[in-house]
Amino acid sequence: MDSSIRRKVSNPLGLAVLGLLMEAPAHPHAMAATLRERGMDRAFKVTTGSLYDVVRALERAGWIEAQETIRVGGRPERTVYQYTELGREEFTRWVDELIRVPADEYPKFLSAVSYLGALGPDGAVAALRERAGRVRASMEETRQAHREVLEAGEVPRLFVVEAEYAVRMEEAELAWIEEIVDDIEAGRLTWPESAISRDDATEEAR
Amino acid sequence: MDSSIRRKVSNPLGLAVLGLLMEAPAHPHAMAATLRERGMDRAFKVTTGSLYDVVRALERAGWIEAQETIRVGGRPERTVYQYTELGREEFTRWVDELIRVPADEYPKFLSAVSYLGALGPDGAVAALRERAGRVRASMEETRQAHREVLEAGEVPRLFVVEAEYAVRMEEAELAWIEEIVDDIEAGRLTWPESAISRDDATEEAR
DNA sequence: CGTCGAATACTCGGATCCGAGTGATAGGAG
DNA sequence: CTCCTATCACTCGGATCCGAGTATTCGACG
Structure with missing residues (x-):
């Protein structure tokens, strides 16, 4: 296009x-x-x-x-x-x-989310929770490093803006994950009968 | 790691x-x-x-x-x-x-932002503004398509959650872009003398 | 002074990716 | 009935990617 x-x-x-x-x-x-x-x-x-x-x-x-x-x-x-x-x-x-011009990107997480159904409600919640933890850790690390570099005062902000962007994106992902987890637990996001979901998905996956 | x-x-x-x-x-x-x-x-x-x-x-x-x-x-x-x-x-x-487990992703925009300095303040603002427009368009398109599919009622929400994620990420990017543009214009994000910036960057790039 | 690990600097070949190309047929225009 | 385009279904080879390997050297430690 x-x-x-x-x-x-x-x-x-x-x-x-x-x-x-x-x-x-x-x-x-x-x-x-x-x-x-x-x-x-x-x-x-x-x-x-x-x-x-x-x-x-x-x-x-x-x-x-x-x-x-x-x-x-x-x-x-x-x-x-x-x-x-x-x-x-x-x-x-x-x-x-x-x-x-924004390039077409294909983050792996997006492809996985397309098949979130395959994990079943419980499996999905478990997996999303684990991801949330890891994302939060990585985010805090980046944030920390960014702050330290700025406070050291050697490098102007212009040369570290990409970290600010990265953190923002991780924040957004985290927020979305937490919302979806809530939705699943509150029954706002449900699994239809037809869904390819196996209740033992969690066992199988580990 | x-x-x-x-x-x-x-x-x-x-x-x-x-x-x-x-x-x-x-x-x-x-x-x-x-x-x-x-x-x-x-x-x-x-x-x-x-x-x-x-x-x-x-x-x-x-x-x-x-x-x-x-x-x-x-x-x-x-x-x-x-x-x-x-x-x-x-x-x-x-x-x-x-x-x-979050995979390492390398979105092209992130690499470009790492060298935002190269465009100079004016060039950066111009380029970011153009991107903002395109991202907004793409976002509204996705949002629209998502709404229509849901309202048609044929497909359960579970099978379209990835669109919700995509929109959220685009929203976050947009917000960040707008903030940075503001910061540049308000002088909160400045170009140091040393920055590889050519004022004619905008001309050159077109 | 010998040796063991880390650093230096790069090469190589297999795996993967992907767009352009191939060739055949169905369907419609005239 | 003929031509022309669109669709169908796949192949091919060049470009790219990348991790494991190679070979040397420096420095630390006993």
């Missing part, structure tokens, strides 16, 4: 790489390290394999280029990359588009 | 296939059709290629099996599948686990 343009490099990890190189040239292994140090691996899936692939793709596309290949000590060679003019342009264009 | 077990078939589309077969045997092409008719393609990414791969994987894993291969008219043969006992068990176990 409104399919966004076919981008040469589609893996978001490429955006992260570009973003890092805007600050300073770096080699892949170092990128992975910084990404993880800064906790950016919450927003980007950073796996070594993909990283090297993405860097190669970025180079093929002409958005970054090898600056030099050096060897420190007897370690394996490292290839240091820097962004090109084209890369700089593409970076902001990419961010801009990702913000402007 | 808490990595969930390695499932034989990992593509959520497999869950959808299993779900459909719980109702009645079907052949891949028909599955795709029903999935789309019911609007389930909002929760599952259904592409022909993947569908056939997933069905094959499901069969290899022994969760489904070919029932018969028939030919209607002179059309290509169609292979009709049905679930196995193992498949039925695995189905509820899968749903249960997807609900219980």
Whole structure:
């Protein structure tokens, strides 16, 4: 319908790489390290394999280029990359588009909720409760980390807004879960006869 | 940290296939059709290629099996599948686990927000506003469709809860976007000197 | 001074994904 | 009766993804 343009490099990890190189040239292994140090691996899936692939793709596309290949000590060679003019342009264009037009996302939880019926009322409540606990924990962790970083005063808020977004989304999910659990227990959400529900679903699932 | 077990078939589309077969045997092409008719393609990414791969994987894993291969008219043969006992068990176990333990998700918007700085204050506001409009539209559409289905009274609420979840998440995103836009305009969220921000970002991005 | 574990830096190949393509037929327009 | 389009049902191969593996080196500890 409104399919966004076919981008040469589609893996978001490429955006992260570009973003890092805007600050300073770096080699892949170092990128992975910084990404993880800064906790950016919450927003980007950073796996070594993909990283090297993405860097190669970025180079093929002409958005970054090898600056030099050096060897420190007897370690394996490292290839240091820097962004090109084209890369700089593409970076902001990419961010801009990702913000402007919502991409189709397929969170796994959504697919599971589509078949919530399969667990039966009791199974559903049990599973949802457990999720709620985990989500709450993760939320509090993110919130805590965010607060600490801000209070340390080294990093401006602009560079941590994504945590605020993440927390908001987790809050919303949590609220929904709690509401649905209440609805099930209060009989506002019921299982029709026909539902694929087995009362022993809970046993089976564990 | 808490990595969930390695499932034989990992593509959520497999869950959808299993779900459909719980109702009645079907052949891949028909599955795709029903999935789309019911609007389930909002929760599952259904592409022909993947569908056939997933069905094959499901069969290899022994969760489904070919029932018969028939030919209607002179059309290509169609292979009709049905679930196995193992498949039925695995189905509820899968749903249960997807609900219980939140998977790491990497929504593209989150990665973009991590680099919101790149757009500069004006560019960011413009892009966020446009997204807000689109999200609002999509939300109202889902809401509308959900209401109509319920009022028609054919489908029990249990089978449409995923739409309620989706709407809630969109509401939360919208609220956050509006808040951030306000914060930028009110000077509560500012760009430090050092920010990679070009004032012509908006021009460039179009 | 030897060795054991952690860190450094990257490669490799299998698994998965997916869109474009294939080819046949049914149904309707003229 | 012929053509043309839509539907049916699936295949194929390139692109991408990613975890496990490799090989080296540094540092700590006994």
